[in-house]
Amino acid sequence: MVFQPLDPLLHAELRLAVMSLLIADVEAEFPYIKEQTGATAGNLSVQIDKLSSAGYIKVKKTFKGKRPCTICRITAKGQKAFTAYVEALKSYLDVKVEKVKS
Amino acid sequence: MEENMELTAERSLEIITEQIEKSRRAVSKDTGQWLFVTGLIAMIMSVIVACANYLTWTPLFHLLWFALPVVIWLVMKRINRNRVPVPESFVGTLVRKTWYTTLVFALVYVVIATVWNIVLQHYESPEVFLHAGMHITPTILTLLAVAVSMTGLILKKSALVWFGLLSFVILRFGLFSVIISRVLPPTALTKLSLVRPCELIFLFALVGLMLPGWMLKREDPL
Numbered sequence: 033m034v035f036q037p038l039d040p041l042l043h044a045e046l047r048l049a050v051m052s053l054l055i056a057d058v059e060a061e062f063p064y065i066k067e068q069t070g071a072t073a074g075n076l077s078v079q080i081d082k083l084s085s086a087g088y089i090k091v092k093k094t095f096k097g098k099r100p101c102t103i104c105r106i107t108a109k110g111q112k113a114f115t116a117y118v119e120a121l122k123s124y125l126d127v128k129v130e131k132v133k134s
Numbered sequence: 135m136e137e138n139m140e141l142t143a144e145r146s147l148e149i150i151t152e153q154i155e156k157s158r159r160a161v162s163k164d165t166g167q168w169l170f171v172t173g174l175i176a177m178i179m180s181v182i183v184a185c186a187n188y189l190t191w192t193p194l195f196h197l198l199w200f201a202l203p204v205v206i207w208l209v210m211k212r213i214n215r216n217r218v219p220v221p222e223s224f225v226g227t228l229v230r231k232t233w234y235t236t237l238v239f240a241l242v243y244v245v246i247a248t249v250w251n252i253v254l255q256h257y258e259s260p261e262v263f264l265h266a267g268m269h270i271t272p273t274i275l276t277l278l279a280v281a282v283s284m285t286g287l288i289l290k291k292s293a294l295v296w297f298g299l300l301s302f303v304i305l306r307f308g309l310f311s312v313i314i315s316r317v318l319p320p321t322a323l324t325k326l327s328l329v330r331p332c333e334l335i336f337l338f339a340l341v342g343l344m345l346p347g348w349m350l351k352r353e354d355p356l
Contacts, residue, residue, distance in 0.1 A: 038146075043141055043146070044141065045141060045145075045149060048141075048146060048149050048150065049149050049152075049153050052149060052150045052152075052153035052154055053153045053156070053157055055154070056153065056154045056157035056158070056223050056224070056225075057157050057220075057221035057222060057223040057226075058221070058222050058223065058224075059221055059222065060221035061218065061219060061221065063218045064160075064218045064219065064220070064221055067218055068153065068156050068157070068160065069153070117146075118150070121143050121146055121147060124143035125143050125144070125147065
């Protein structure tokens, strides 16, 4: 059984949580992601920057009335990476299931 | 949630499942808020319209129903002012489209039925009107009951499906009218005809909108 490599950028709790949220919700505002992941604003900003630099998400800074608003949106590259990550996860989990069965 | 490179495959899967479930619950709570507020305002409105019609002996105050969507929109805007908005999601879009479709059907039906009923009343005998007239309230409420149940199916909330079904059964039975006819004298019943659809709307708003909305609203986040 050959294990598929896990994308190191997605293999981190907070980044994976952000990507999972954005897979379910096409785009989300920063406060919503912060609320759902329970992360601190600073840590979340750093992780979002990493995902954005890799081209997995697109960050749009705009205004909502007079307040600044940061919107994150998953890109096609991000969706592809996430799908590949889930496929890789499956290969690890399949082996564990086989081991339990035997 | 901190960075952890020692993530196991199981933990990764858990995070993905948890976040997708959180997203679904956020939509669920948001829908609950809408249903609760809509139900509550519809109940208050039905009491106001019923009282105004009963006291003034005219059905004119039924026109107030047209203000219902505006009142709901204003109240929701005020409630959502300081809340973190729930983003667009596949589940959210499905729920929204279900309600938009229902409301378009309801609106088209109201317009056609109103015009048809006016024409019948002017050009046909009362007997023909009795048989050929279009019943607005039960039809609209049936559509809404179906929308409530469909929302329950999309959000995977079986209680909501049952609430939709229950509200449909209640409004089709006309149970409330039967009770009123037993309790009140015939003279009062004539006057009560001015109140007619309000009791149905009140009951539907309570069972089909407010109660399921409250149930969704109080659901614990993960």
